[in-house]
Amino acid sequence: MRSLFAVVMLSGVFSLLSALLFVTLDAVDVAFTEAAVGAGISTVLILGTLALTSRYERPSKRSNTIPLLVTFVTGAALFYGTLDMPNLGDPNAPAQTHVAPGYLLQSPHEIDVPNVVTAVLASYRGYDTLGETAVVFTAAVGVLLLLSGLSRRRRRKPKGDT
Amino acid sequence: MTEFTQEFVVGHINYWLFIVLMMTGLYIVVAKGNLVKKIVGLNIFQTAVFMLYISMGKISGGTAPVFPIDMNIDPDVAYSNPLPHVLILTAIVVGVATTSLALALVIRIREEYGTIEEEGVLAADRSIARVEEKEHGEVMGGPV
16 A cells, blocks of 8 residues: 555554454453554654655565565464463463452452552552653653754755655 | 364464464564554554453453442452553553654654655665765775
């Protein structure tokens, strides 16, 4: 597909569909975030980039053999890795029996927030969330530094192909 | 040796579908020359990893890990594992931060090179290197 606009729209649809999948997998908070951030903000950011760069992909003459080989080898290795995994929805899988029941049993008494995801995110693992905001802040500073003076530089050379 | 019974296949098909999706993303990142397409491919890869983690937290017959508002918890209700959800919430937000940084880099590349195709950027780099070699080749040890 040469039109990048269509690519971005389809990736937004993909994000929305993955949010639906998260709802069916009981991850409602993740579905919220994916719908708002993945389908919303990401799409808007990529559209803004398209407006500042170009809307069409130039056809290229590169060969597809090596990328196909790489993806098939990686996929086969990952497939081999899944053979030991527990079945989908197995209540006795190691992931369900180790620490998760502790959080589910204790968070009503310790935190008293109905949503366990919120309790873990904001209280038990609050420092991780602090680190996450640090990452977002760093990215925002990076974007500002990269794009500062963009319009000024553009005005100086109006003949450029921007 | 693992036996591919029907139960095994149905219990593992989610992992395999996510691997297919993940490899689609990887293929786009490696094979496509357009930088915006590469970023879209990276997003697909990322979402496939999210789905993998979330599906590991699912318990059949379970429900979302949200208690009733009056906190009268029925001990018979099975709740899905909330820990992958927390992990992936953080990962989604970090993912959009990295995406925006990558897009800012694409805008800068377009400003400097006038193209967002990998081949164009490489060609420009090669011509710069050729000019520099012609000018400073002797100091750097002769043309290669």
